[in-house]
Amino acid sequence: MLSTQSEEVELSKKHEEILGKRAVLLLQMESLYKQQKCTRKQQVKMSHVAHERNAQLLQDLQKIENRLGTKQLPHPDILTLETRYWASVEENIPEWERFLLGKGPHPSSNLSRTPKPWKQKANPRNSSPTQDKALSPHPILKHAK
Structure with a gap:
């Protein structure tokens, strides 16, 4: 009975260790998830800004092409x-x-x-x-x- 009681105490200690490690890992995962979420938001913002910039550049290029097309040099x-x-x-x-x-x-x-x-x-x-x-x-x- 003594051996089963000591085994039970040992198993209980291991269980507590495992629960502690699990809690630490859950905190790390939650922190990593928040970082990834922030990174994703920044990437979306940057992508949106880049898309607007590219659209503006395309409009500017189109205006320049139109101006050049109307001012053709004579033969x-x-x-x-x-x-x-x-x-x-x-x-x-x-x-x-x-x-x-x-x-x-x-x-x-x-x-x-x-x-x-x-x-x-x-x-x-x-x-x-x-x-x-x-x-x-x-x-x-x-x-x-």
């Missing part, structure tokens, strides 16, 4: 024609300047004058954008008073 042939036109205007400014200032006849009233053939200085297909920009798009007339 290179049109740019070449425009450059030639302004070169011709600048070439003929001295003849027209006298007429526009009221100091001479209309340039087309001189019938003996033959039109000058177009002189192409460089191949327009091989010209660089800096050459095209060298000619002002709108000539500046010198007004003499």
